[in-house]
Amino acid sequence: MARTVLVTGATRGVGRALALQLQSTGCQVISVARSLDALPEGVEGLALDLAAPDAATRIASWVRAEHPRCAGLINNAAIMVHALLTEDPQPAEVAREIAINLVTPMQLSAQLLPVIAAQEGFVCNITSGLALAPKRDAAVYSASKSGLRAFSRALRDQVRLAALPVQVHEALLPLVDTSLSQGAPEGKMPPEEAARQILAGIRSGEDEIDVGKVRLLRLLLRLSPALAYGIIRRS
Template sequence: MRHSFDFNNKTVLVTGGARGIGLELSRQLVSKGAHVIAIGRDAASLDALAMQFHGSVTIMQADLGTPGSARALSQWVRETRPECSVLINNAAIMHHTDLTVDSPARLAAISAEITVNLTAPLQLSVAMLPVLSAHPAPAIVNITSGLAIAPKREAAVYCASKAALRSFTRSLRDQCRASKLPIQVSEAVMTLVDTTLSRAGSFRKYPPVRAAADLIAGVERGLDEIWIEKTKLLRIVHRLSPELAYRIMRDR
């Protein structure tokens, strides 16, 4: 049974919370009465966000690509912001790489992408369980992508990491339910959004403000899976013809 979710008076940790979709999430969550803990690498973006929403946003500079960062972050939250009851794993990086071309940097790039996109959200989700479950209505939201359903050629590692995060989110949800933990575990399947994550091209990109609003609305409705914009159609196409979905997404 679905239950409505209210962000008012919640403390919400948003990774990548000062740029792109994360910035819009932070802004809109504050407007709904939440206090946001914004995590990011760029100090200037974090400072600007804190100045704009003085008193409603706590900032923490952290690089989730650094080994041990998820453990350190969860410990910091436990010690300084135990009222945190919502985790939104939004931070991600995408490398546009032809893996068939020999390059001394490609193995390190693979490791970095997996660490930020997969290892960090998995570890944060698990490490934050004791903090989140201490509250009556906690939530974990993992942002994946339509590319987890049908990958594109030039971002193989990103697509693989999002597919793995999608699988993990389902399993974690099942484990929480089996253990009677009252945690809403949602997946937001993101469309192509107008941020610096993806390359410029001829494809129309969804505005970050709308992507964030759709995600928040889906969490408020208690949805397990939140399909953003064109991913709703991709879901149907993939169900009817996986090969057609792959062809559509291959060169996106």
């Protein structure tokens, strides 16, 4: 595992669990947050809103100046707005959700590639089972994760074509017990277990890391796509 890893969204949920588990293996963890006080102890952070138009450029400049040996990037931060766009188009909320979930992770991955390649490191984009089967009242979140999934696959191909020593991973999360899943039914995975499976997949070099029940979702999509879409749509 890389010695210095940038984890976005490390103040809570899966991101916080990732930061703590990385620290336990001796890694230095750095992060970005609007409130640095909420970061785990020992995590150095940059105070920044990931929805800002220049967020990726500012983060990359900070990493190059303060942490030039950064060898890992985990794009974990995300927001989910539950809404029916037929009732309220929510243009501001849609733009913010896409910026945090998709635009900044894509830009940051691209801008940090030279730094990470110099350390023969990795990029891991955290997506979701909803990238495979969208949820009715989380249309923008589902679309952003589907977009990040496509970006991860294309970036992996580009990195291999360029013979860069960088591993590009995608980790697909199931329903995890975080603030994003408040009000959801039981059966949610603890964030600590999700983080454990993500880091295990990175260590083993998996291109796509299916966490928890995502494996079952893939199987169901092969056997009966209509059933799978129906289950997710009504969840």
